[in-house]
Amino acid sequence: MHSLSSQRGRNLVLVALFSSALLAGCGSSAGGGSSSTLSIDAFTPLSGPEAVFGPESTSGCLTGIEVINAAGGVLGHQFQCVATDSRGDAADAVPAAQQMLATVPNLVGVVGPSTNEAPSTVPIFEKAHIPMIAQTGDPQYDHANLKYFYRSTPADDINGLAMDVWAYKQKGFRRAAAVFGNDVAGQGVVPNLVRGFQQLGGTVVSNQKLALDQNSYRTEVAQLKAAQPDVIFTELDPQTAATFFGELKEINGLVPVVGDGGTIGYPAWVTAVQGAIGADDMSKFYSGVQILNPDSGPGYDAFAKAVVKIKIKEPSQFLHDPYTTTNYDGIVALALAMTASKSTDPTVFNDYFLKIVNGTTGATTVNTYADGVAALNAGKTVHFVGSAGSIHFDQYHNAALPFEVDTVKSDQSLVRQGIVPSADVTALEQ
Amino acid sequence: MSVLISSIGFGLISAAILAIASVGFTMQFGITSILNLAYADVMTAAAFVAYSLNKAGLDIWVCAGAGALFGAVFSMLLNRFVYAQFARRGTSAVGLVIVSIGIGLIIQYVVVIIWSPNFVSYRLSQGSTVQLGSLVFTTLQLTVIGISVVTMIAVHLVLAYTKLGRAMRATAVNASLARDCGIATNRIVDLAWLISGAMCGLAGVIFAMSIISFTPSSEQGFLVVVIAAAVVGGIGKPYGAMLGALVLGLATELAALVINPAYKDVVAFLLLAIVLLIRPRGILSGLATREEVVA
Numbered sequence: 002m003h004s005l006s007s008q009r010g011r012n013l014v015l016v017a018l019f020s021s022a023l024l025a026g027c028g029s030s031a032g033g034g035s036s037s038t039l040s041i042d043a044f045t046p047l048s049g050p051e052a053v054f055g056p057e058s059t060s061g062c063l064t065g066i067e068v069i070n071a072a073g074g075v076l077g078h079q080f081q082c083v084a085t086d087s088r089g090d091a092a093d094a095v096p097a098a099q100q101m102l103a104t105v106p107n108l109v110g111v112v113g114p115s116t117n118e119a120p121s122t123v124p125i126f127e128k129a130h131i132p133m134i135a136q137t138g139d140p141q142y143d144h145a146n147l148k149y150f151y152r153s154t155p156a157d158d159i160n161g162l163a164m165d166v167w168a169y170k171q172k173g174f175r176r177a178a179a180v181f182g183n184d185v186a187g188q189g190v191v192p193n194l195v196r197g198f199q200q201l202g203g204t205v206v207s208n209q210k211l212a213l214d215q216n217s218y219r220t221e222v223a224q225l226k227a228a229q230p231d232v233i234f235t236e237l238d239p240q241t242a243a244t245f246f247g248e249l250k251e252i253n254g255l256v257p258v259v260g261d262g263g264t265i266g267y268p269a270w271v272t273a274v275q276g277a278i279g280a281d282d283m284s285k286f287y288s289g290v291q292i293l294n295p296d297s298g299p300g301y302d303a304f305a306k307a308v309v310k311i312k313i314k315e316p317s318q319f320l321h322d323p324y325t326t327t328n329y330d331g332i333v334a335l336a337l338a339m340t341a342s343k344s345t346d347p348t349v350f351n352d353y354f355l356k357i358v359n360g361t362t363g364a365t366t367v368n369t370y371a372d373g374v375a376a377l378n379a380g381k382t383v384h385f386v387g388s389a390g391s392i393h394f395d396q397y398h399n400a401a402l403p404f405e406v407d408t409v410k411s412d413q414s415l416v417r418q419g420i421v422p423s424a425d426v427t428a429l430e431q
Numbered sequence: 432m433s434v435l436i437s438s439i440g441f442g443l444i445s446a447a448i449l450a451i452a453s454v455g456f457t458m459q460f461g462i463t464s465i466l467n468l469a470y471a472d473v474m475t476a477a478a479f480v481a482y483s484l485n486k487a488g489l490d491i492w493v494c495a496g497a498g499a500l501f502g503a504v505f506s507m508l509l510n511r512f513v514y515a516q517f518a519r520r521g522t523s524a525v526g527l528v529i530v531s532i533g534i535g536l537i538i539q540y541v542v543v544i545i546w547s548p549n550f551v552s553y554r555l556s557q558g559s560t561v562q563l564g565s566l567v568f569t570t571l572q573l574t575v576i577g578i579s580v581v582t583m584i585a586v587h588l589v590l591a592y593t594k595l596g597r598a599m600r601a602t603a604v605n606a607s608l609a610r611d612c613g614i615a616t617n618r619i620v621d622l623a624w625l626i627s628g629a630m631c632g633l634a635g636v637i638f639a640m641s642i643i644s645f646t647p648s649s650e651q652g653f654l655v656v657v658i659a660a661a662v663v664g665g666i667g668k669p670y671g672a673m674l675g676a677l678v679l680g681l682a683t684e685l686a687a688l689v690i691n692p693a694y695k696d697v698v699a700f701l702l703l704a705i706v707l708l709i710r711p712r713g714i715l716s717g718l719a720t721r722e723e724v725v726a
Contacts, residue, residue: 183693212694214649214652215695216445216638216641216642216656217444217445217641217683218687219437219444219684221692223434223437223441223688224687224688227434240642240644240649243644244641244643244644247643248643272550273644276644277552277643277644
């Protein structure tokens with residue numbers, strides 16, 4: 002069970018975090034970074050509507066360099082984390098990326114980009130041979146051939162497949178309705194979701210694309226009622242979701258609702274919908290499918306010890322954040338790739354990254370950076386299993402992760418209902 | 432067929448809410464020629480005033496009355512101490528629009544400061560279900576439709592049959608001539624803003640009830656539809672706004688059924704464009720001139 006309340010503080014600590022990140026990185030990189038210091042850039046939205054994603058990237062970056070530096074650095078080099086504000090905007094991100102490449106010394110990797118700025122900046126980083134630990138959810142990278150791009154969290158449309166698996170295989174629903182907004186985020190999920198549910202043997206009886214933030218969805222609800230679904234899949238913005246599900250309750254009575262990470266991961270969404278349908282019905286009818294929030298294992302324990310040491314306000318809020326953990330894992334794996342290749346040149350160590358993360362035959366499993374370095378120095382090959390558990394990147398450099406399914410209690414804490422294994426999702430992806 | 436009939440019923444509910452808001456909006460423009468783009472923000476503020484009272488335990492309809500009262504007083508003061516002052520100093524119509532945008536932003540931020548940007552909901556019951564032929568309404572929806580009908584009738588009676596209504600119409604047509612004829616136009620303008628402000632506040636509360644959970648920014652988008660309804664009917668004409676609300680309310684619900692829910696707004700504004708192409712001054716423009724139903 003995880004508390005959503007800790008996530009509420011993210012917006013509030015943004016400024017403090019950004020300042021801390023700058024103190025940890027920018028301040029020393031631009032002016033006083035020594036030649037032996039290697040830089041990882043958290044290229045992420047730190048301002049604008051997407052700023053909520055910034056802390057997840059920078060916290061993972063800071064935690065990664067914390068353990069690397071504590072273990073003596075990489076090949077004698079210390080690490081620093083530099084924060085660059087992409088503003089979460091495709092156009093604004095381009096000059097920010099170019100300035101970052103021109104000014105950050107000894108850049109060996111990027112944490113980012115996120116969804117909005119990825120299309121305009123991934124080509125820039127790829128051309129510059131800078132490995133990216135990306136968080137973009139854009140399905141266009143599901144089958145992209147990029148050498149330096151690594152998506153460490155599943156794409157948004159993969160979340161849709163996990164919803165299919167949960168609804169069909171684990172809950173036994175056979176007639177589904179898809180109710181998504183007519184925005185890019187919502188519609189990015191729908192094609193795979195519909196295909197996956199049908200592939201499993203289910204029927205999609207209604208596929209509604211809603212205009213957002215209308216004052217009424219009663220006609221749409223009436224159409225949904227006529228289709229008689231036994232489950233509703235959804236991602237809608239909080240306002241739309243509150244109105245739609247409030248009217249669904251009023252006109253038809255609720256049916257089980259399965260939301261994606263864009264619902265359960267946002268306290269505002271939970272508050273709005275809970276206010277509309279009531280806490281009891283929220284708990285009874287709604288469940289959300291999101292990337293598994295890690296909370297145990299030797300890799301996680303090492304992460305948990307490190308994250309509370311980083312100099313940001315309320316670091317404990319990132320203890321169960323899947324983006325923070327996967328970013329941390331990505332940086333540690335990059336550092337191990339450097340050690341394994343005996344090089345800090347991205348064109349050299351990049352080839353070792355997948356071997357470290359996916360593992361090779363006979364490799365020694367390690368859960369911390371220090372253990373990894375020790376094993377490599379002993380002449381062994383290593384398989385790094387970090388805080389998020391075993392991650393496997395496919396040929397397009399997309400990571401498969403398990404998902405968790407949660408319901409929401411009246412105090413907005415989450416109650417885990419089950420796990421959707423990554424293997425089940427991957428099988429449906431084929 | 433039953434979904435179609437249901438959609439018409441849902442369209443009536445949407446039209447009822449829209450009518451209260453758009454008649455208030457169009458009256459402000461009709462009397463003082465001010466396109467008050469802070470209208471939605473006053474609606475929001477009234478909705479939050481009602482929320483505080485509702486949270487304190489008062490019945491939602493008492494709170495709606497309080498929201499209307501807040502809207503009335505606030506709007507009257509807003510006109511007297513802000514818009515009228517700018518107008519007296521010769522600020523152009525465009526300048527006044529900019530002023531109203533600024534006022535709207537100020538109200539928005541003050542609401543956020545007082546009530547926070549988070550989602551809130553009223554404590555209210557939808558009531559029991561009432562079947563009227565193929566139409567199914569909740570008692571809450573029927574109450575909303577009833578309030579709207581009563582409000583529209585009251586507006587009609589005031590404008591058509593009272594001394595105040597005649598004075599308002601005279602002030603709207605030519606304020607200086609009305610003043611020369613002995614009408615206390617300043618008082619009439621105050622009263623017009625009180626009445627339209629009450630409709631604004633009432634619409635704010637009912638709209639918030641309609642969308643169920645709301646924030647300080649939830650009612651912003653509704654302003655566009657309010658203006659569209661006013662323009663479809665003929666801006667400045669209360670009867671036109673009533674008709675515009677009915678047309679848009681039905682059109683958006685039927686568009687969701689017949690075309691695609693994703694294009695509700697597109698259909699509504701396509702309709703607006705078509706009406707303005709055929710009748711550039713709105714549906715009731717010619718009729719309004721002949722019958723002097725200008726408020």
